[in-house]
Amino acid sequence: MTQAQIDAEVARWRDYLGSHAELRGPDLDELEDHLREQVSGLRAAGLHDDEAFLIAVKRIGSIDAVSREFGREHSERLWAQLILGADPEQPGPGWRPLAVVLSLAAGAALSLAVPNNLAGTGGWIARNAALLLAPWLVGYFAWRRSLPRPARSGLLVAWAGFALVANLYPFAEANSEPGATEILLILHLPIVAWFGVGVAHAAGRWRCEQERMDFVRFTGEWVIYYALFALGGGVLLGLGAAAFQMLGVDAAPVIGQWILPAGIGGATVVAAWLVTAKQGVVENMAPVLAAVFTPLMALLLLTLLVGILAQAAGGRGTQVLILADRNILILFDLILVLVLGLLLYALSARDPHGPPGLGDWLTLTLLVIALVVDVLMLAAMLTRISQYGASPNKVVALGLNLLLLVNLAWSARLQSLFVRSRRTLTPMISWQMAYLPVFAVWAGLVVLVVPPLFGFR
Amino acid sequence: MRLDKELVAASATPLVLGILAGGEAHGYAIARRIEELTDGQLSWAEGMLYPLLHRLDRLGYVTSHWATGPAGRRRRIYAITEKGAAALAERTTQWAVVSAALSKLAAPGPPVASPRLGTADLALPRLVGVMA
Numbered sequence: 001m002t003q004a005q006i007d008a009e010v011a012r013w014r015d016y017l018g019s020h021a022e023l024r025g026p027d028l029d030e031l032e033d034h035l036r037e038q039v040s041g042l043r044a045a046g047l048h049d050d051e052a053f054l055i056a057v058k059r060i061g062s063i064d065a066v067s068r069e070f071g072r073e074h075s076e077r078l079w080a081q082l083i084l085g086a087d088p089e090q091p092g093p094g095w096r097p098l099a100v101v102l103s104l105a106a107g108a109a110l111s112l113a114v115p116n117n118l119a120g121t122g123g124w125i126a127r128n129a130a131l132l133l134a135p136w137l138v139g140y141f142a143w144r145r146s147l148p149r150p151a152r153s154g155l156l157v158a159w160a161g162f163a164l165v166a167n168l169y170p171f172a173e174a175n176s177e178p179g180a181t182e183i184l185l186i187l188h189l190p191i192v193a194w195f196g197v198g199v200a201h202a203a204g205r206w207r208c209e210q211e212r213m214d215f216v217r218f219t220g221e222w223v224i225y226y227a228l229f230a231l232g233g234g235v236l237l238g239l240g241a242a243a244f245q246m247l248g249v250d251a252a253p254v255i256g257q258w259i260l261p262a263g264i265g266g267a268t269v270v271a272a273w274l275v276t277a278k279q280g281v282v283e284n285m286a287p288v289l290a291a292v293f294t295p296l297m298a299l300l301l302l303t304l305l306v307g308i309l310a311q312a313a314g315g316r317g318t319q320v321l322i323l324a325d326r327n328i329l330i331l332f333d334l335i336l337v338l339v340l341g342l343l344l345y346a347l348s349a350r351d352p353h354g355p356p357g358l359g360d361w362l363t364l365t366l367l368v369i370a371l372v373v374d375v376l377m378l379a380a381m382l383t384r385i386s387q388y389g390a391s392p393n394k395v396v397a398l399g400l401n402l403l404l405l406v407n408l409a410w411s412a413r414l415q416s417l418f419v420r421s422r423r424t425l426t427p428m429i430s431w432q433m434a435y436l437p438v439f440a441v442w443a444g445l446v447v448l449v450v451p452p453l454f455g456f457r
Numbered sequence: 458m459r460l461d462k463e464l465v466a467a468s469a470t471p472l473v474l475g476i477l478a479g480g481e482a483h484g485y486a487i488a489r490r491i492e493e494l495t496d497g498q499l500s501w502a503e504g505m506l507y508p509l510l511h512r513l514d515r516l517g518y519v520t521s522h523w524a525t526g527p528a529g530r531r532r533r534i535y536a537i538t539e540k541g542a543a544a545l546a547e548r549t550t551q552w553a554v555v556s557a558a559l560s561k562l563a564a565p566g567p568p569v570a571s572p573r574l575g576t577a578d579l580a581l582p583r584l585v586g587v588m589a
Contacts, residue, residue, distance in 0.1 A: 026533070030484055030507055033532045037485040038503075040528075061502020069508040073515070209515075353511055353533070355523050421522050426515050 002049075009053055010035060017063060022071035024351045035060060074351065097277075100143055105269040108136035112265035113258050123178055125261075126186045127166045130193035131159060136269050141200035144276065151204030155196055162192060165448060171456050180392045181451040191443035194219070195436075212433040217348045218275055220286025225271035233263050287349035290342045291359055297342060298366040301335070305373050329397040332377045336404040339370045343411060344432060352425040360419050367412040374405055392454045396446055403442055407435050465501050469509055471548035472499075474541050477519060481536035483526070484510060510535055518544050 014032050017023055023031075038056035043049060060066065111132040116125055138155060141147065147155075166189060171182040178186070201218055202211035237255055244251035346363055378401060385394055414428040476482060476490045487510075488503045513519045518541030526532045537545070 027507060029531050030533055031504060033483070033526065033530050034485045034488070034503065034507075036528070036530065041489075059502075060504040063504070066502060066504035066508070069505055070511075073508045073512050353514065353521065424514060424521060426517070430515075430517070 006039065006049055006053055010039075013057060017067070020063065020067035020070075022067040022074065024074075024354065026351060026354045027070060031060065031066075101140070101269065101273045104136045104140050104143075105266040105273075107139075108133055108269045109262035109266035111136070113262040116261045117257055123182070124167075126178070127182070127189070128163070130190040131163050131166060133265055133268050134193040134196055135159065136265075137197045137272055138200040140269055140272055141197070141203070145201075145203040147200055148204045151199055151206075155199060158196060162189065162447065169451050169456060171451065179457045181454050181456055184392060184396055184450055185447050188443040188446040192440065192447060195440040195443070209430060209433045212436055213348065213429065216344055216433075216436075217284075217286070218272075220345050220348065221275040221284075222271050224285045224289075225274050226267060229263075229267040229271060233267070237263075284349045286345040290345035294342050294346060294359065294362050294366055297339065298362060298369055301366070301369045301373055305369060305376075308373070308376060328377055329381045329394065329401055332374055333397055333400050333404065336370060336374060336401065336408065339366060340404060340407060342366065343408075347425065347429060347432065350425060352429055354425075356419040356421060360415065364412065364415045364419055367408055367415060371405070371408055371412060374401070374408075377401075378405070392450055392457070396450060399442065399446075403438060407432075407438075465499055468499070468552075469501075469506075470513070471545060471552060473506070473509065473513065474518060474537060474545040474548070477535055477537040478542060478545055481534050483524075483532045483534050485532075487535070513541065516544075517541070 010032060013035065014028055017028055017031060035056050038059060039049075039052045042052035042055055047055070112125070112129065115128070115132070138147075142152065166185060169185070171185075172179050173182075198212075198215045198219075199206045201215045202208065205211050237259065241251050241255055343363060343366075346359065378398075381394075381398065381401075385398065410431060411428065414423065414431060417423040418425055418428060472491055472494070473487055476487050476494075482490070484506050488506055491499060510519065510521070514521055514535070517538060519535045519537055521533050521535045523531055524534050
């Protein structure tokens, strides 16, 4: 065997390795380097080339076993199959899972549509929608992954507690419009509920970092499915309404009263089912979107920064328009949430051990620009609050802004270490996953503490 | 002699950490060092070393960076962290306890209980003879 033949054999071996979804480029590099060193070591010890190759391959071990081990360690590569996958051991009758999912979806649909026709006031639905829908999703994961008893009772207690708060807090209405603290509750309760779904998704093991990451991945895919459903459902309802109008029937009340809320409710469960069951179809769409929008987002923020600086340099100093707007903090919270989302989803499908690439530099650029712009905004807003006093909205927006700032600042540091090859991405993943409960606690505090703090106005 | 699977699996982490405690190394070097230390008696699929290293990396016991080897190929170099050193110290203590207990059993040491006036010393060879 000549060197060229050995190279060809090694290439063939590498191709075979590469056909395993668990193994990525850098792993192949590592294993190939191992194989080649082994071959040259054995040749130096006096073995013939072909013998050396055979023994080296044998020493690395069964490829299937090795790649299975890789898959176990790197769940990001096969997460859906590994966590919720086709359960090859439990074939079961084909109709049963579908029946369970459809009845859960019907439950979710009715739990939104029925009160919509009973309660009369939209306020009750708005406050309770998350609490009405979450149990069906939790039920789905409890059925799918069997939820241990402590987690089950914990979720039940939390659910009851938040239900009491949402319905017993004496919110003050201004001109029959909900007040600021009530709107804050309506916005934050779904976040709390979603973390409850996360506990069920993790089968109670929510402390485990990999379970958390899997839930982040699930969330991304779920949002995409839900958006697709909303799009399709909207088209369908529009066409249906138009068709009935031609028949002289006004379908709008039925659609508004029953079909729309039922669709909104039912789609939550069906989307969760599709993410877990049909993951092969649009697998890992969220990371693709993150990769596309990271540079665009960086460009947007950069333009914004240039705009602010140009206005400031234009002699108007403190009169920079955007900094004077009262909603600027909320706008910037949304931008930072988006930046964090881009970071998380860029991370979620990435091999934490791979070398840094162009995309990672882009992410770092995005983080740095977002931080610079946000510090400007924050300084402006703090001056405003000290001048005009605090309101529920300002306090919550400021708090969220600080949480995001801390997260992104440390992320920028970890990312800069990573792109300079000082660290792998592992510390970044650990940091993000450790930070998730902070957001859960924050949303919980906004629901529980902020309304009484501001007299329920 | 071949060590059995469970023992190999249990000893792999402290061995790898112990080797890295002596200086950073890439996967192949670690595999050769293990072979050297155990006189080739710890036989395992060397490919399994890499998922293990990646796990240790995730746990924060080791860090890694990419470098270019003498043959011009990219290779990943692993180094132990403080957390890894602490884990190694703990594992080593655990192993010492087990190993000490085993050697106490194996050593011919003072007779634990031999009520039959020292005949125990003779009984063992006889028993072995019967079994053979």
